[in-house]
Amino acid sequence: MKLLLVEDEPLLLEEMESYLTEQGYRCEKATNFEEGEDKITLHEYDAIVLDITLPGGNGLKLLELLKKQHKEAGVLIVSAKDSLTDKLTGLELGADDYITKPFHLEELNARVNALLRRKSFSGHNRILIDDLVVDTAAQEVRWKNDIIGLTKKEYELLLYFIVNKNRVVSKQSIAEHLWGDHYDMADNYDTVYVHTMNLRKKITAFTGTDYIKTVYGMGYKFMLS
Amino acid sequence: MKLLHRTTRDFLSATIIILLVTGIGMYLLLQKEVTDEMNEQLAFQAALVGEQVATGQSTGYPFAQVTKTMDLVETPPIYGDTLLYDLVQHKKEDYHYLDLVKRIGSDNYHIKVMTTYIGWGSYYKTIFYLLLAAILLLAASGVLINYFSNRKIWRPFFLNLENLKKYTVSSPAPLQLQSSPITEFKELQAALRDLTDRSHREYMALREFTENASHEMQTPLGIIQSKLDRLSQLDVSEEMARHIVEAKSGVERLNKMNKSLLLLAKLDNQAFEGKQSIALQEVIEQHLLMMEDLFAAKHITINTRLTKATILSDPYLCDVLVSNLFSNALRYSGQDGMLNITLWPHQLILANTGEPLDFPSEFLFDRFRKSSKNIQSTGLGLAIVQQICLLNDWEISYRYEDGQHVFRLGF
Numbered sequence: 073m074k075l076l077l078v079e080d081e082p083l084l085l086e087e088m089e090s091y092l093t094e095q096g097y098r099c100e101k102a103t104n105f106e107e108g109e110d111k112i113t114l115h116e117y118d119a120i121v122l123d124i125t126l127p128g129g130n131g132l133k134l135l136e137l138l139k140k141q142h143k144e145a146g147v148l149i150v151s152a153k154d155s156l157t158d159k160l161t162g163l164e165l166g167a168d169d170y171i172t173k174p175f176h177l178e179e180l181n182a183r184v185n186a187l188l189r190r191k192s193f194s195g196h197n198r199i200l201i202d203d204l205v206v207d208t209a210a211q212e213v214r215w216k217n218d219i220i221g222l223t224k225k226e227y228e229l230l231l232y233f234i235v236n237k238n239r240v241v242s243k244q245s246i247a248e249h250l251w252g253d254h255y256d257m258a259d260n261y262d263t264v265y266v267h268t269m270n271l272r273k274k275i276t277a278f279t280g281t282d283y284i285k286t287v288y289g290m291g292y293k294f295m296l297s
Numbered sequence: 298m299k300l301l302h303r304t305t306r307d308f309l310s311a312t313i314i315i316l317l318v319t320g321i322g323m324y325l326l327l328q329k330e331v332t333d334e335m336n337e338q339l340a341f342q343a344a345l346v347g348e349q350v351a352t353g354q355s356t357g358y359p360f361a362q363v364t365k366t367m368d369l370v371e372t373p374p375i376y377g378d379t380l381l382y383d384l385v386q387h388k389k390e391d392y393h394y395l396d397l398v399k400r401i402g403s404d405n406y407h408i409k410v411m412t413t414y415i416g417w418g419s420y421y422k423t424i425f426y427l428l429l430a431a432i433l434l435l436a437a438s439g440v441l442i443n444y445f446s447n448r449k450i451w452r453p454f455f456l457n458l459e460n461l462k463k464y465t466v467s468s469p470a471p472l473q474l475q476s477s478p479i480t481e482f483k484e485l486q487a488a489l490r491d492l493t494d495r496s497h498r499e500y501m502a503l504r505e506f507t508e509n510a511s512h513e514m515q516t517p518l519g520i521i522q523s524k525l526d527r528l529s530q531l532d533v534s535e536e537m538a539r540h541i542v543e544a545k546s547g548v549e550r551l552n553k554m555n556k557s558l559l560l561l562a563k564l565d566n567q568a569f570e571g572k573q574s575i576a577l578q579e580v581i582e583q584h585l586l587m588m589e590d591l592f593a594a595k596h597i598t599i600n601t602r603l604t605k606a607t608i609l610s611d612p613y614l615c616d617v618l619v620s621n622l623f624s625n626a627l628r629y630s631g632q633d634g635m636l637n638i639t640l641w642p643h644q645l646i647l648a649n650t651g652e653p654l655d656f657p658s659e660f661l662f663d664r665f666r667k668s669s670k671n672i673q674s675t676g677l678g679l680a681i682v683q684q685i686c687l688l689n690d691w692e693i694s695y696r697y698e699d700g701q702h703v704f705r706l707g708f
Contacts, residue, residue, distance in 0.1 A: 084516065088523075152516055174522045174548075174552060175522075177523055244546075266590075267590070289538040290542065
């Protein structure tokens with residue numbers, strides 16, 4: 073999978089690139105409007121992460137350009153403005169999703185992942201971990217042939233862990249993913265803990281493997297054996 | 298005290314004082330004039346009586362007494378008032394007399410002449426009634442003139458006052474002012490317009506600053522957050538882990554605050570004009586579904602009575618409003634609490650159990666106002682709720698009763 077990251081802040085770009093590369097994507101970078109324009113015109117990408125406040129022009133213009141050229145790439149808009157107008161304009165222009173700065177890289181990764189799953193028509197809606205099958209179309213999880221009964225929140229949590237496998241995911245990032253950023257975090261960490269423990273018990277009971285590790289003080293990590 | 302009452306009162310008191318002074322003056326002057334006139338007349342009579350006595354005729358004057366006296370000296374005339382019984386009218390009448398001793402020929406005569414006059418009482422009454430009538434007429438005309446000029450001249454003033462009461466510095470429309478031909482009002486209007494324009498400009502500059510500052514902070518915050526996330530991936534000691542987690546929670550608070558500030562800054566500009574009709578009960582149900590495990594974790598019982606309610610609002614803002622009210626209930630309900638949600642077609646009532654506020658409730662919707670027990674919160678959630686209500690012309694009120702925080706939202 074090939075990604076284009078259009079972002080003018082070098083430190084953020086570097087972080088995005090290194091994490092998404094770790095997750096197995098091939099990443100290309102553009103730090104301003106012209107560079108973005110060139111790369112979009114010359115190459116094909118599966119997904120583009122597009123910051124809309126760029127030196128040299130508005131990222132939404134790049135989106136228009138992309139649609140004019142009938143490119144297939146999925147687009148995730150990144151904005152420092154939590155502005156609904158930008159969001160709506162972006163989605164109207166054919167963007168697939170919208171994320172507001174600052175974000176957790178796990179969240180970005182999960183969004184890119186979901187975007188690519190939606191974009192692809194060939195059975196990409198099943199994720200395999202050993203004999204554990206996550207069917208994102210049916211939103212269910214099976215071990216061999218048994219369905220593991222998960223609550224909606226547990227399912228979302230498991231998907232988040234799997235997409236961000238081998239990375240320490242903080243409780244904060246989990247809480248934001250599960251409940252959006254409207255809710256009071258301080259109270260939610262206990263809830264994150266409860267959900268994670270329940271999920272862990274269920275998965276371990278079926279698979280005999282404890283995939284979810286607690287990283288002291290930091291959060292949790294979904295480890296592949 | 299109203300201006301009209303005040304001017305009328307002053308005008309009336311001035312009128313009464315002037316008329317009283319005039320009345321008393323008139324009375325005294327009249328009295329003097331009349332007395333002088335009568336004295337002249339009496340002196341003339343006395344002189345005539347003297348003549349008649351000298352020529353040996355009997356006096357033909359009804360009120361003249363002439364008697365020989367043993368007094369050796371002439372006395373100057375003495376004037377005085379006396380009462381005499383009137384046989385016809387059967388009452389006493391006022392008389393004015395002149396008394397003197399005069400030498401006629403070789404004898405001294407005592408001459409007393411009298412004349413009747415209208416009693417001062419009648420003068421006094423007449424003058425009093427005249428003055429009273431004048432006072433009443435002046436007062437009535439003053440009130441009428443004031444009333445009509447009040448309606449006409451002051452009309453623009455009152456209209457402008459109403460507009461000024463309704464004016465908020467955050468509204469994009471300039472203050473509407475009625476023109477008036479009166480110079481003072483013109484000056485007042487110019488000053489008001491100037492003041493509101495300046496306030497509005499300064500307000501806009503401030504808002505833009507807030508928005509830009511918050512906006513500019515988002516990227517550095519993003520960098521800090523991703524770098525802290527990166528640090529978390531490394532093998533760190535327990536002590537370092539603790540520091541990283543604490544730094545993260547600081548960044549997170551900044552994040553939330555920043556987002557709230559950005560929203561607040563944008564709330565009163567034209568960013569949210571896309572009003573749609575929204576089924577509020579559905580929004581509420583969605584949020585409850587999303588938050589149920591958060592409430593369950595604190596063992597908070599939720600009772601709902603939702604009837605269908607359709608409101609007109611920007612969908613995003615409606616979402617923020619409901620979510621902020623619920624987060625607030627979640628935060629302050631405490632363990633094993635209760636939250637009652639009642640929705641009527643034009644009213645939403647949220648009542649949650651909890652400790653009373655530790656600050657006066659009128660500050661509840663202020664920015665950065667939070668309970669001292671909850672330093673984690675930004676203190677902006679309810680300020681945002683209030684702003685959204687203002688924007689949509691809804692009413693929000695708060696009461697604490699029977700150990701419950703009650704928020705009432707009318708739309």
